[in-house]
Amino acid sequence: MxxxxxxxxxxxxxxxxxxxxxFLYKEARLLDTEKWDEWLQLMAPDVHYxxxxxxxxxxxxxxxxxxxxxxxLFDDNFFDLQRRVARFKQPSAWAEDPPTRHxxxxxxxxxxxxxxxxxxxxxxxxxxxxxxxxxxxxxxVGRRQDVLRKNANSFLIAKRKILTTQAVLLSKNFNxxx
Amino acid sequence: xxxxxxxxxxxxxxxxxxxxxxxxxxxxxxxxxxDQGRMSRRVFHDSDIYQLELERIFARCxxxxxxxxxxxxxxxxxxxxxxxxxVLVVRQRxxxxxxxxxxxxxxxxxxxxxxxxxxxxxxxNYHGWSFGIDGRLKGMHASEAFDASNFDLSGFGLHxxxxxxxxxxxxxxxxxxxxxxxxxxxxxMRYYLDAVFxxxxxxxxxxxxxxxxxxxxxxxxAAENFVGDALHAGWTHDSGAKAMVGASVGxxxxxxxxxxxxxxxxxxxxxxxxxxGNCASLGDKELVKYLYAxxxxxxxxxxxxxxxxxxxxxxxxxxxxxxxxxxxxxxxxWHPRGPNEIEVHVWTFVNKSAPEDIKERWRKGSxxxxxxxxxxxxxxxxxxxxxxxxxxxxxxxxxDLYIGLGMNTQILNSEMPGNVFQGQVNEANQRAxxxxxxxLMQSASWADVPRRDVPKERV
Numbered sequence: 001m002x003x004x005x006x007x008x009x010x011x012x013x014x015x016x017x018x019x020x021x022x023f024l025y026k027e028a029r030l031l032d033t034e035k036w037d038e039w040l041q042l043m044a045p046d047v048h049y050x051x052x053x054x055x056x057x058x059x060x061x062x063x064x065x066x067x068x069x070x071x072x073l074f075d076d077n078f079f080d081l082q083r084r085v086a087r088f089k090q091p092s093a094w095a096e097d098p099p100t101r102h103x104x105x106x107x108x109x110x111x112x113x114x115x116x117x118x119x120x121x122x123x124x125x126x127x128x129x130x131x132x133x134x135x136x137x138x139x140x141v142g143r144r145q146d147v148l149r150k151n152a153n154s155f156l157i158a159k160r161k162i163l164t165t166q167a168v169l170l171s172k173n174f175n176x177x178x
Numbered sequence: 179x180x181x182x183x184x185x186x187x188x189x190x191x192x193x194x195x196x197x198x199x200x201x202x203x204x205x206x207x208x209x210x211x212x213d214q215g216r217m218s219r220r221v222f223h224d225s226d227i228y229q230l231e232l233e234r235i236f237a238r239c240x241x242x243x244x245x246x247x248x249x250x251x252x253x254x255x256x257x258x259x260x261x262x263x264x265v266l267v268v269r270q271r272x273x274x275x276x277x278x279x280x281x282x283x284x285x286x287x288x289x290x291x292x293x294x295x296x297x298x299x300x301x302x303n304y305h306g307w308s309f310g311i312d313g314r315l316k317g318m319h320a321s322e323a324f325d326a327s328n329f330d331l332s333g334f335g336l337h338x339x340x341x342x343x344x345x346x347x348x349x350x351x352x353x354x355x356x357x358x359x360x361x362x363x364x365x366x367m368r369y370y371l372d373a374v375f376x377x378x379x380x381x382x383x384x385x386x387x388x389x390x391x392x393x394x395x396x397x398x399x400a401a402e403n404f405v406g407d408a409l410h411a412g413w414t415h416d417s418g419a420k421a422m423v424g425a426s427v428g429x430x431x432x433x434x435x436x437x438x439x440x441x442x443x444x445x446x447x448x449x450x451x452x453x454x455g456n457c458a459s460l461g462d463k464e465l466v467k468y469l470y471a472x473x474x475x476x477x478x479x480x481x482x483x484x485x486x487x488x489x490x491x492x493x494x495x496x497x498x499x500x501x502x503x504x505x506x507x508x509x510x511x512w513h514p515r516g517p518n519e520i521e522v523h524v525w526t527f528v529n530k531s532a533p534e535d536i537k538e539r540w541r542k543g544s545x546x547x548x549x550x551x552x553x554x555x556x557x558x559x560x561x562x563x564x565x566x567x568x569x570x571x572x573x574x575x576x577x578d579l580y581i582g583l584g585m586n587t588q589i590l591n592s593e594m595p596g597n598v599f600q601g602q603v604n605e606a607n608q609r610a611x612x613x614x615x616x617x618l619m620q621s622a623s624w625a626d627v628p629r630r631d632v633p634k635e636r637v
Contacts, residue, residue: 051551053389056293071389071524073551075542083421083461083546087553090417095560167293168521169391172559174551 010113012120020111020122020148023155028104028126031177036085039177040078044149044156049076051162051178053169066163073174074162081177088175095175100132102176114147119158122146126162126178130171138171140164144178206619212609215582221612222396223569227619228517234619235498236261240343240350240363242500242511243267243277245527247347247383253296253311259513259521260353265339266290266300267349268311275344277351278313278336289336293388300336309336346375347382356624365633366442366595367496373484374504377476380531384509386541389524391550395562397499397520398615400512403558404493404501405446406439406607409583411491414561418553422461428452430491430603437602439584440594442631444614446607449492449504456505457489459554460543465489468536469505472529483594492602497614502527507540508548518566524549581605581612595634 012020023042030039043049051074054065076084087093108125128140147159162178206227209218221227243258249269256267257280264280266289280288282302289300289309299316301308306319313336318324342351343360345368350360357363364371375382393400403410412427419427430437430450437450453473454466469489477485489505502509507528513521526544528537547554569575584604592598599606613630621627 053387055387056291058292058295061292061295067387069385069538069541070387071526071549072386072545073389073549075545080542080546084551084553087417087421087556090420092413092416092420093557094414094417095557167390169389169550171391171550172393172395172563173391173556175556 012111012113016120017109017111020120020155021109023148024106024109024122024124027157028106031104032102034088034099036088040081040085042155042157043078043081044151044158045078047076047078047081047157047159049074049081049157049160049177051075051164054164054167056167065167073169074177084177095173098133100130100175103127103129104176104178105129108143118150120148120150120155122148128176128178130176140166140169140171140174140178142178206616210612210616211578212581212613215580215585215605215609216578217581217612218578219569219575221615222398222566223517223575225517228514230619231514232261234621235615236263236514237353238357238618238624239498240341240352240357240360241498242348242496243342243351244275244349245347245382245384245509245525246275246344246349247530248294249275249349251296253298255290255297255311256294257290257292259511259523260339260351261514263353264288265351266336267351268313270312275342275349276311276313277339277342278309279339281337282307283315283334283337284318307334313338346371348375354624358624359637362633362637363443364445364496365631365637366440366635367445367447369595369635370440370447370484370487370494373476373480373487374502375527377480377488377529378472378531379479380529382527383530384525385528385537386526386545389545389549391522391524392515392519393522393559393562394519395559395566396517397512397514398611399562399565400520400522400558401495401497401499401501402608402611403562404503405441405444405495405497405611406448406493406602406605408437408448408491408493408602408604410561414557415554418547418557419459421553422459422547428455428491431601434601437600438594439599439602439604439607440596441599441607441610442596442633444497444611445495446610447492447494448602448604448607449487449490450602451483451486452490453486454489454505455491456503458505460506460540460547462539462543465536465539465543468532495611497611503548506544506548506554508544522550581608597631 052066052072105127106124110123112121114121124144130138142164145161148155149158209221241260244256244267248256252269252271254269258265258267266278266280268276280290282289284307285304287302287304289302299308308316310316315331315334339351340355408430416426433450439448454469457465457469473485492504495501499512507526509527510524515521526541528540584606587599589598617628
């Protein structure tokens, strides 16, 4: 899976790694509990939140599976994210009522120094398990690459790249964030 | 390629042969009573009906396989589906386009596993049979063994789909060499297609890739939604509309005078004349401005009516399984995967002549609204899945469904091509879709398909 792995980038101190991990776990909990507004507050105003759908291309193809400007489930700025949240909060969002039950599992966290002293490059893996009504169960697994920016005692998400494994999304919709 | 031979598997849908017609015809007749606005749920559930659909709908009709902009150079190809048959759509050295079954004639393996690309040949992974982009067998691993068996390469090319043609950049193919021409098949719909796919005379292109997803619904629920279901927009998509534009969908059922459903041979388009209603739902003023600036030119070329369709609240299905939305510019195919599942392929189309910035805004806007995570599409899948799934109940599926909205709304003396109905909140197009479905399902060959619609547009 094509992730820009910063193998030799400078790692962070144990305390910082711990703070970053806590931040990502908290973010996952906000999503699981539908605390949309609090989740939005974790986003930087200039956030790029991107989840491309992969295409099956041969290794010799100059285009990769995940390319900018291609089909995407998310290719969002802050305003786009706000509009998605606005839909979730409508009483007429029928596909969210009764609510979907979400669990976001976050693992494999690796944190490195970013381009500036204020920023960190963070890799993580996720499992999103969603259950709805009686037997609607969907699972999505993938990798994320974040740029986190220091903000007081916490962080803001300045960039997020989400890479899923499914070239055909095996679900009728995708009704959460990752 | 040989003409597809009908399976001619007799369906005994709970009725006996009493009038000299085959059991299939007798049984199917009882599924629809469109004059009364009623239809049976077995249409969406029965696996024998599904198998007959693969034969009589998907192996017979013209199906969308690619947009010309996806195949710029010789050797460019995309993988597509015709029913459940995987095909490769390939640009040839002479600029023409051929379509092949993606299967090796030796042991049947796929010869191409990528979705899209450029190649000089397709090589089967199993025994190394290699095929030119024209489908001809060129050679294979251990070819001496075949030589020793007097093997003749010329008889074992990729199976070619017999008919391929395009209209306004949209490439269609049919498995049936007896099929009418694409122009005849689309008929009067071409008049309306021009409003969107030849808006400024420069044509359209697909931008970005293809987003694919699965919905566990019968393919006809998706197709009939786009062929004529303006009704659901105000209710189903209320949350999406409020998110994107801060207001509910307009009260379409009150706009009778300036909205229509038109259909021809099962294809249908429902629309009003607000110019940019669909486009506005992308929440990007630059796109609305672009269409407003273009509208006078479109009016000059194509007339006032069509200039008001370029981004209006509207939807269209080309029978059987190709749909698009003007304004939101999403284009999609609903590929059947059994009676209870479809694979949805979604692209974004834009005017070729549009500035790059506008194209990019459309790609983003169409993904934000009409991808599986889109604020509108999210609610459709839920509806179609449960419309399909409830029919698992034996008693439930004995109860007919209502499809009678807008009876007696046909405008018989309309100047507009096709069958024209007043008011876009209507089920006229859905009834026409199912009439065409029934006609095809009951016909053993194209020659037997009833000719109900006579084109006004010159074929």
